[in-house]
Amino acid sequence: MSTEPEFRPGLEDIPAAKSAVSFLDGKKARLEYRGIPVEVLAKESCFEEVAWLLIKGDLPSQKQLAEFDHDLRQRRAIHYRLKDLIKCMPADGHPMDALHASVAALGMFYPCKTVADPVKNWDASMRLIAALPTLVTAFARTRRGDEILDPRSDLDHAANFYYMLTGKEPTPATRKVLDACLILHAEHTMNASTFTARVTGSTLASPYQTIASAIGSLSGPLHGGANEEALTQFEEIGGPEKVKSWLDGKRAADPKYKVMGLGHRVYKVKDARATVLQEIAEHAFSESCRPRAYETAIELENYAAGIYGPKGIYPNVDFYSGVVYQSLGIPTDVFTPIFAIARVAGWLAHWTEQLVGNRIFRPEQISIGKTDIAYVPLENRP
Numbered sequence: 417m418s419t420e421p422e423f424r425p426g427l428e429d430i431p432a433a434k435s436a437v438s439f440l441d442g443k444k445a446r447l448e449y450r451g452i453p454v455e456v457l458a459k460e461s462c463f464e465e466v467a468w469l470l471i472k473g474d475l476p477s478q479k480q481l482a483e484f485d486h487d488l489r490q491r492r493a494i495h496y497r498l499k500d501l502i503k504c505m506p507a508d509g510h511p512m513d514a515l516h517a518s519v520a521a522l523g524m525f526y527p528c529k530t531v532a533d534p535v536k537n538w539d540a541s542m543r544l545i546a547a548l549p550t551l552v553t554a555f556a557r558t559r560r561g562d563e564i565l566d567p568r569s570d571l572d573h574a575a576n577f578y579y580m581l582t583g584k585e586p587t588p589a590t591r592k593v594l595d596a597c598l599i600l601h602a603e604h605t606m607n608a609s610t611f612t613a614r615v616t617g618s619t620l621a622s623p624y625q626t627i628a629s630a631i632g633s634l635s636g637p638l639h640g641g642a643n644e645e646a647l648t649q650f651e652e653i654g655g656p657e658k659v660k661s662w663l664d665g666k667r668a669a670d671p672k673y674k675v676m677g678l679g680h681r682v683y684k685v686k687d688a689r690a691t692v693l694q695e696i697a698e699h700a701f702s703e704s705c706r707p708r709a710y711e712t713a714i715e716l717e718n719y720a721a722g723i724y725g726p727k728g729i730y731p732n733v734d735f736y737s738g739v740v741y742q743s744l745g746i747p748t749d750v751f752t753p754i755f756a757i758a759r760v761a762g763w764l765a766h767w768t769e770q771l772v773g774n775r776i777f778r779p780e781q782i783s784i785g786k787t788d789i790a791y792v793p794l795e796n797r798p
C-alpha cells in the first residue's frame with residue numbers, strides 16, 4: 417500500500433536547507449546574524465560590515481573591512497548603456513520591476529559561464545551589493561525627469577544611496593537611520609525571497625539571475641511589498657481616531673481581511689526589527705511633530721493587538737519601516753527596492769552557502785489530475 421507524503425501548504429515547518437547565516441526564534445523575537453543579535457548590529461555596526469559578516473561568516477578585521485569598503489566603492493558605477501536602458505523603461509512602471517530587469521541586464525555586462533570559482537563569485541557578490549543602489553536611484557530619478565547621478569566614492573553605502581536618490585548629502589542622523597534600516601533588512605533565515613534565491617542558485621544559474629529571481633519574490637505584497645502597502649493603509653485610514661471604525665468595517669466585509677504589516681509565519685510576538693524601527697521613529701519624531709501616519713500606525717497596533725494578539729499576530733518589519741522612510745522624504749514605491757538593497761547581502765550569503773555541496777531543488781508534488789486520457793484529434797472535438 418502506497419503512503420502519500422503529507423502536504424504542507426507553504427512548506428510550513430519544512431526545512432529547505434541547513435544554514436548558519438542567521439538564527440530566528442519567533443517566540444522570543446530573537447534574530448541573530450551569524451550569532452550576533454540584530455539590534456546590537458543596528459546600533460553598533462554598519463551595513464558594509466554586516467554584509468561581510470553574513471557572507472563570510474565572521475566579523476571582518478579592520479584591514480578586511482577597509483578593503484571591502486574600498487572594493488564596493490569601485491563597483492558602484494554602471495555602464496552608460498545600462499543607464500540608457502533604464503531611461504527607456506516606462507516612467508509609471510514599478511521600481512521593483514525596473515530593479516528586476518536592471519539586475520538581469522547588469523549580469524549581461526559580466527557574464528558568468530560557471531559559478532565554480534569562489535573568487536569570481538565573491539567579485540560578483542561585491543558588484544551586486546555595490547550596484548543595487550545605483551540601479552534603484554537611476555530609475556527613481558530618470559522617471560521623474562532628473563539626471564541620473566553617478567555614485568560618489570567619498571560617501572559610504574547608505575550616504576551614497578541617499579545622495580544618488582536626492583542629490584543631497586544626508587545629515588549624520590539621516591545616514592545613521594538609513595544604515596540601521598539596511599542592517600535590519602539584510603537577512604531573515606528561510607523567507608520566500610531567500611528560498612527563491614537558493615532554488616535559482618541550486619540550478620547553477622548566474623548570481624545575477626539568482627538575485628533577479630529573489631527580487632521578483634520580494635516584490636509581492638505578502639513579502640517585501642508589504643512596507644509600501646502598510647503606509648498606503650495608514651494613509652487610507654486617515655488618522656488614529658478612525659482606526660477602530662476602519663478595521664471593524666474591513667472585518668465586517670471580510671472576516672479574513674489581512675492588515676498589512678501584521679503577521680508572520682515564524683513570529684508569534686512582535687518582530688524584533690519592528691521594535692527597533694519604532695524606536696528609530698520615536699527618536700525621529702518628537703511628540704509634537706509625529707506624522708498622522710505614525711499616530712495611525714500606533715493606534716492600529718494597539719487596537720489590532722486585542723483582536724489578533726491571541727493568534728500571535730503582531731507587527732512585522734514592514735509595519736513601521738514605511739513611516740521611517742517617508743520621514744526621510746523617500747517615495748513610497750522605493751521602500752521595497754530599499755529592502756532589496758539590504759537583503760541582497762543575505763541572499764548572497766545563502767547563495768554562497770547553497771553552492772557548497774549543492775544539490776538542485778526538485779521537490780515532489782501530489783498529483784491530483786486525470787491520468788491516461790486518450791488524445792482526441794481537434795477535428796473530432798465538439
Ligand code: ACO
Binds near residue numbers: 637638681682
Ligand atoms: N491580518 C489579519 N489576519 C491575519 C494576518 C493579518 N495581517 N496575517 C495572518 N492572519 C490570520 C489569517 O487570516 C489566518 O487566520 P485563520 O487561522 O483564522 O485562517 C492566520 O492568521 C494564519 O495566517 P496565514 O496567512 O495562513 O499565515 P502565513 O504564515 O501563511 O502568512 C503572512 C504569513 C503572509 C506574513 C501573513 O501574516 C500576511 O499576509 N500578513 C500581511 C502581509 C505582510 O505584512 N507581509 C509582510 C511579512 S514580513 C516580510 O515578508 C518582510
